[in-house]
Amino acid sequence: xxxxxxxxxxxxxxxxxxxxxxxxxEETLPEPGENEFVAEAVFLSVDPYMRPYMAxxxxxxxxxxxxxxxxxxSRHPQFPVGATVFGNFGWRTHTLVNPEQGAADSxxxxxxxxxxxxxxxxxxVLGMPGNTAYFGFLELCQxxxxxxxxxxxxxxAVGSLVGQIAKIKGCRVxxxxxxxxxxxxxxxxxxxxxxxxxxxxxxxxxxxxxxxxPGGVDCYFDNVGGYISEAVLGQMNLYGRISVCxxxxxxxxxxxxxxxxxxxxxxxxxxxxxxxxxxxxKRWMEGIRQNLQWIEEGRxxxxxxxxxxxxxxxxxxxxxxxxxNTGKAVVKV
Numbered sequence: 001x002x003x004x005x006x007x008x009x010x011x012x013x014x015x016x017x018x019x020x021x022x023x024x025x026e027e028t029l030p031e032p033g034e035n036e037f038v039a040e041a042v043f044l045s046v047d048p049y050m051r052p053y054m055a056x057x058x059x060x061x062x063x064x065x066x067x068x069x070x071x072x073x074s075r076h077p078q079f080p081v082g083a084t085v086f087g088n089f090g091w092r093t094h095t096l097v098n099p100e101q102g103a104a105d106s107x108x109x110x111x112x113x114x115x116x117x118x119x120x121x122x123x124x125v126l127g128m129p130g131n132t133a134y135f136g137f138l139e140l141c142q143x144x145x146x147x148x149x150x151x152x153x154x155x156x157a158v159g160s161l162v163g164q165i166a167k168i169k170g171c172r173v174x175x176x177x178x179x180x181x182x183x184x185x186x187x188x189x190x191x192x193x194x195x196x197x198x199x200x201x202x203x204x205x206x207x208x209x210x211x212x213x214p215g216g217v218d219c220y221f222d223n224v225g226g227y228i229s230e231a232v233l234g235q236m237n238l239y240g241r242i243s244v245c246x247x248x249x250x251x252x253x254x255x256x257x258x259x260x261x262x263x264x265x266x267x268x269x270x271x272x273x274x275x276x277x278x279x280x281x282k283r284w285m286e287g288i289r290q291n292l293q294w295i296e297e298g299r300x301x302x303x304x305x306x307x308x309x310x311x312x313x314x315x316x317x318x319x320x321x322x323x324x325n326t327g328k329a330v331v332k333v
Contacts, residue, residue: 002029002038002072004094007063007313009054016252016321017051022063022314029096037079039069039087039095039108044310044331045123046317047157048223051251063091063313068111068122084111086122091313093333105281112288117295118304124157124328125295125302128277131287132245133161135280138169140243140273141219145170148213150232153223154191155182157328158245161291162221163191164300171219174212176228178323185326189301197228206231224249230258233270242272252321303327 003026010023032038044067053064067090071083076099079085087108089095099108111122124130136158143149149166153159154175163173167190174193175186183194193212200208209217209231216237222229225247236242264270280287294300305325307316310333320329 001031002040002094003027004029004092005310006093007091009057009059009061009063011059013051013054013252017314017318019314024311029094032073032075032096033098035076035100036096036098037074037076038072039067039085039089039097040072041067041069041089041093041095041310041333042084043068043120043123044091044313044333045128046313046320046329046331047129048246048248048251048321050317051321064088065090066123066128067092068119069095079108079110084119084122085109086111086127093310105278109284112285112292114292115296117292120304120306120328120330120332121302123330124304125161125291125300126288129157129328130161130291131280131284132158132277133165134287134291135277135283136243136245136275137162137165137219137221139280140275141221141241143169143171143219146172147218148172148174148215148237149219149221150174150176150209150213150217151221151223152176152228152232153246153248154186154194155179155326156223157325159221159223160186160189160303160327161300164189165294166219167191168294168299172213174209174217176224182326185303202227206234209235219243221245222247226250227258230261233261233264236264236268236270238268240268240270242270244272244274248321305329307331309333 008023011021066088074081085108088106149171151159151163155177166173173191175191176195178198183196186194217235220232220242222244223246226249316331
């Protein structure tokens with residue numbers, strides 16, 4: 001018998017999440033049945049998508065999210081005791097899992113060996129964010145050597161990887177982030193130019209972008225939406241490609257009004273596509289293997305912002321939503 005702690009979605013979000021939106025509860029788990037196992041969380045993820053996705057869940061639901069966990073009891077041959085797994089188990093310390101239940105593209109899996117790298121990377125560069133960068137950028141933007149790539153939210157878990165993959169592919173990369181420290185880190189990663197959007201007035205942002213990308217923009221990987229994306233769209237080159245990963249600028253506030261972009265799409269013959277990374281579920285390990293190879297070759301670097309303590313999940317979540325993290329935000333249980 002195991003007592004699990006879990007964070008409950010206590011009240012629908014209005015604006016930035018607050019303490020009143022969460023409630024910590026306990027639950028006693030039974031012993032695993034046939035083809036079930038118990039997973040004990042080691043690292044939990046906090047990600048921007050959780051904010052809009054929770055709107056479709058009723059109050060009283062466990063907060064959604066992925067975690068890296070250890071199997072502590074098992075009656076499933078593919079998930080033996082001691083195995084390290086990734087699972088979308090939510091904000092829980094312990095979970096009774098039947099891996100055959102749920103959608104096929106979101107079932108748990110045993111993590112492959114990461115060598116000397118920490119298991120927490122299964123929540124970042126060697127997990128969902130890494131595959132989001134790998135597939136979402138390469139499949140939709142289809143970058144060519146010498147092209148200019150702009151990445152918004154560039155110091156986050158996904159954006160920092162997109163920019164590095166673009167450099168691997170021979171592109172010139174401009175990163176947009178929210179502090180001088182983050183911009184400095186991006187330049188350490190090899191970004192050719194950066195913009196601290198917090199230091200630029202909205203009306204002057206297009207000029208700052210033009211200075212950073214004087215030849216225009218061929219590929220745009222969008223994590224934020226809003227006026228930043230409006231400015232990038234205005235400077236796209238002919239046949240530009242836009243991959244829309246998220247719109248974090250609109251998650252906690254009213255949606256910003258921007259100019260109608262339809263004329264740009266017609267006259268510049270642009271292509272824009274949004275995506276959810278699970279569309280590449282059947283190729284999942286391809287992305288993990290390639291990103292691990294680039295890490296081992298020294299061509300892909302990562303950074304984590306780690307918060308200690310399961311009780312700090314809401315605080316870590318809000319910090320991530322307000323730009324408090326550099327690289328992947330994780331909570332260590």
